[in-house]
Amino acid sequence: MSIRGWVYIIENVSMPDILKIGFSTKDPLLRAKELAGTGSPHPFRVVFDVLVEDPRSVEQATHSALASKREGKEWFRCSLVEAIAAIRACSKTVLLERNNSNEFQSSDDERHTGPESKECWYYNCTKIATISYKGHEYCEEHYKLLRKQRFDRVRSFHNG
Numbered sequence: 015m016s017i018r019g020w021v022y023i024i025e026n027v028s029m030p031d032i033l034k035i036g037f038s039t040k041d042p043l044l045r046a047k048e049l050a051g052t053g054s055p056h057p058f059r060v061v062f063d064v065l066v067e068d069p070r071s072v073e074q075a076t077h078s079a080l081a082s083k084r085e086g087k088e089w090f091r092c093s094l095v096e097a098i099a100a101i102r103a104c105s106k107t108v109l110l111e112r113n114n115s116n117e118f119q120s121s122d123d124e125r126h127t128g129p130e131s132k133e134c135w136y137y138n139c140t141k142i143a144t145i146s147y148k149g150h151e152y153c154e155e156h157y158k159l160l161r162k163q164r165f166d167r168v169r170s171f172h173n174g
Contacts, residue, residue, distance in 0.1 A: 018109065019069030021076065023062040023097050028055050029089075033097050035080070036088045037073035062098055065110040075104035109142055136160075 022042035024034040038045050042060045049058040066072050077084070079100040083092040090097065094115055102108070132143040135150035136159075143151030147160060 016067045017069070018065060018067055020063050020065055021069050021072045021101055021105070022060050023094065023101070024049065024058050025061050026054055026056055026058050031093075032085055032089050032091050033094065034058075034088050035073065035076055035090060035097055035101070037069035039069070059114070061094060061113075061115040062101075063112050064101060064105060064108050066105045067107055067109070072101065072105050076100045079104060
């Protein structure tokens, strides 16, 4: 069973043209807040992140792809466009992509790709949808619930 997690790009205005490319199983915004305690005069900001299967492998492949631009550990002197292209090229399946950059916006602020990329249609559910049912996408839990409710109604109609 593979782990899902985030590969992210973080920037800081005090370090122009240098980007941090990392991974986390937690929300990247938490990682940016953790970096705030490192003494930087400006806050760190997540400018791009993707939810993927096996984030560590995607991060390592991205670091290898950008090796000639490495400034140190997870820091790279490259454009945001280059960094995003490298992450996309190294990701087999992107479950969710969020672009928070002011400079480089895609047509959607959030782009869903891949077979498991939509959120469950069920009220207030934020799980990834994996099953299409009656024209909507649902997570497995809510799909089973809806199917059970449907069959219970049919049974009660025939038995009642």
